[in-house]
Amino acid sequence: MMGVLLAIIVGLFFRIGYIQIKRGDYLQDKADKLHNRERTLEAKRGDIVDANGVVLATSASINRISVIHNQIDDAEGTARILAQELGLNYDEVLEKIQKRVALQVIQDKVDTETANRIRAYELPGVMIDENFQRYYPYGSLAAQTIGFVGSDSQGIIGLEVKYDQYLQGIDGQIQTLTDAKGREVEGVGEQKVAPVEGNTLQLSLDVTMQEYAEQLLERVLKQKNAKKGAFIVMNPQNGEIYAMANYPNFDLNDPFTINDEALAEQWDTFSQETQMDYLNQMWRNFCINDTYEPGSTFKIITASAALQEKVVSLDDTFTCTGSLTVADRRIRCAKTTGHGTQTFVQGVQNSCNPVFMTLAARLGADRFYQYLKLFQFDQKTGIDVPGEAIGIMHKLENVGPVELATMGFGQSIAITPMQLMRAASAAVNGGNLITPHFGVNILDSEGTVLKKLEFETEEGVISEDVSATMREVLGTVVSEGGGRKAYIPGYQIGGKTATSQKLPRSSKKYISSFLGFAPVSDPQVMALLLVDEPEGIYYGGTVCAPIVREYFENILPYLGIEPNYTEEELSGDDVGTFTVPGLLGKSYSEAKTLASEMGFELDVLGEGEIVMEQYPGEGEEINKDAKVVIYLE
Structure with a gap:
């Protein structure tokens, strides 16, 4: 019996040792989970x-x-x-x-x-x-x-x-x-x-500048019954973004409610997968998620490359007959009757396609693509918002004379609005490729800066001299050329208009845009407005340039940029604004008489006798020297 008891005691010691040593951690964990409640x-x-x-x-x-x-x-x-x-x-x-x-x-x-x-x-x-x-x-x-x-x-x-x-x-x-x-x-x-x-x-986003950008974007889209639009405002020197507006938008406090009334009525009939597809479309940021053919705003890049490579000078002359035949294809200018003989600067002011087709041919495909890569259209901009798309370009080996010619004036290449803003900034800020961004600082709850967010800048995309020349040339686009409707007395505004035709070309649908910056001598702010599929009058210089002008009129003083009037502006009678009268339904002769009495000019489109559309609309304030566009049927 003593032996049996001793064996039992020894067995218990081994069992206790096994429980304590071998399974101790496991059982302790189970005990903790049993006795401890965590919230x-x-x-x-x-x-x-x-x-x-x-x-x-x-x-x-x-x-x-x-x-x-x-x-x-x-x-x-x-x-x-x-x-x-x-x-x-x-x-x-x-x-x-x-x-x-x-x-x-x-x-x-x-x-x-x-x-x-x-x-x-x-x-x-x-x-x-x-x-x-x-x-x-x-x-x-x-x-x-x-x-x-x-x-x-x-x-x-x-x-x-x-x-x-x-x-x-x-x-x-x-x-x-x-x-x-x-x-x-x-x-x-x-x-x-x-x-x-x-x-x-x-x-870096500013609520005041963002709210005003959204108000103007919504207004122009509703006036033109357009599909969608985007408005970006940025400092071209350091890449800080002051405003980025998309329309349609949605309520951040209720992001899973669709903003389309027609879709909302059918919402419960859709599968969960279909619902998520529609929501993802609603959440898309047109400024960075989608690519488009930029059209004439891309001529800023072609001109910069041509000046940098010295294949053109400011006084070079070109003859536009309304089209240019490249290989076996006749490619038209926007002005089908032609611009006649013009200098390079006038070609930029007139946004003449044959001029830029000629510049692209002088550069050649290899050098043209070299600048596409220098301006990094083949890469993301690095903006600190996820989901950014990359530009879409032909492979170099597939680029023939026709493809090169059309890329020269902004077709046959698709980029994001943000890529265009970044490249255009480099063209006018001294040649530095900045990284667009919103993030500035990380703060603690007391407002103390814990970390200053930094972003890369690549210098020397083009020379400072070429950049200075581009600023001056783009300044004449607004003071004398197609961007005249963005002109503001006392402020040096530079920019470029665009009216890009969407694919398929037979659809006759367009994206109107205007890219502007101020002041020309030292750009502190750049804005890009895009209106997708405007109805009726669709020219970028008519639809978008006046909106950017109105935006600049308000935010330039807000940014502390004071007007500096030239002697000509001070002595002229075109300083100031006037209220646009209502012309819809009037005959052409009645509209001409009213314009003459009020001292403004008409820009007439279409053939007919009755004014079916006008832009800007009745009641809007515009510069005294600006034109009111009317469409006759």
Whole structure:
């Protein structure tokens, strides 16, 4: 018997050793999980603020109501109170309370007033924890750019996802010690690990400039019954973006509600996959996600390359007969009757296609492509908003004389609006290829700068001399050429118009655009406006240039750029504005008489006797020397 007892004791020692040493960590972990109840304390996501500290995205405090089944004394009474205070179904609440799980959420996103009423009941087993809901004070402002977060408070699109690592913060925890039945052990209390709030992201975007860009974009799109549009405003010296407007947009506080009324009526009939496709289209940022044929604004690049390679001088002359035959193809100019003999500068002012086809031929495909790569149309711009597209170009070996000619004036190549802005900035800022961006600083909750965000600049794309020449040439486009409707007395405005025909060409659909910058001598701001498929009058110089002028008239003083009038402007009678009268429905002779009486000129399109369309519209303020475009039928 002694031997048997000794064997049993030795066996128990081995068993204890096995349990303590071999399985000790595993069993300790199970014991901890059995006796410790953990609840997550959500960290407050950092704010997003504009250049002046105005809050664009913040996280409002809300509450989560949950229950611990084993700590509930009166399940039915607790269910009755929670259902009443939260406006929920009693049976559903009771069913949740009776689930034998460690922690059951009853209701998320409960306002503080309701949470405090429930807290006053002191219900055993009912937990009330603070969490946060993302809120966008300006609703749809810069929606595609700022982006939004999901139910887990992580960024889904836009700057919210790009800077998620800084905004997110670190969640905290509350640990409670319970007995084997899940009841809280009295006298021990809770152990709390406080959450760490996320950092604040400061942007270069300016709320005032963004709001005004969106107002003008929406107005011109509605006037022209256009499909969509984009408006980008940037500092061409350092790449800081002041505004990026897309229309249509959507409400950041309700991003899963479609903004198309026709689609909304059929929404429940669509599959989940189809719904997500439509939502993704709504969330797309036209400025960076989509490519288009830029048309004549791309002539800025062709001209810069030609001047840099010295294949053209300012006084070189060209003859435009209305078209140019390249290989076996006749390619027309926008002015089918031709521009006649003109200098290079006049060719830029007139946006003459044959001039730029000739320049492209002088450069040749190899050198032309060299500059496409120098301006990095084959790469992303590096903008700090995800989802950026890359330009689409022919392979060099597939470029013949016709392809080269059409690329020279902005066809047969597709780029994003942001790529064009970046390249045009290099053309006028001294030849430096900047990285467009919104992020400026990462701040703590007190506003102290924790990190200054830096972005690359590539110098020497073109020389400073060529860039200075391009500024002057583009300045004459506005003062004397096709961009005249962007002219502002006292300010040096440079720019380029474009009216690019969409594929297929037979559709007769266009994208109107104008790229402008100011002042010419030292560009501090650049703007690009695109209007997709305007109805009626569709020329970029007519549709977009006046809108950019109106924008500049307001934001140049806002940026501290003062007017500097020339003697000619001060002595002339064209300084100031006038209100456009209503011409619709009038005969051509009546419109001419009214224009003569009020001292403005008419730009007549179409053939007929009755004014069917006018631009700008009735009641708009325009420069005294600007023309009012009318379409006759």
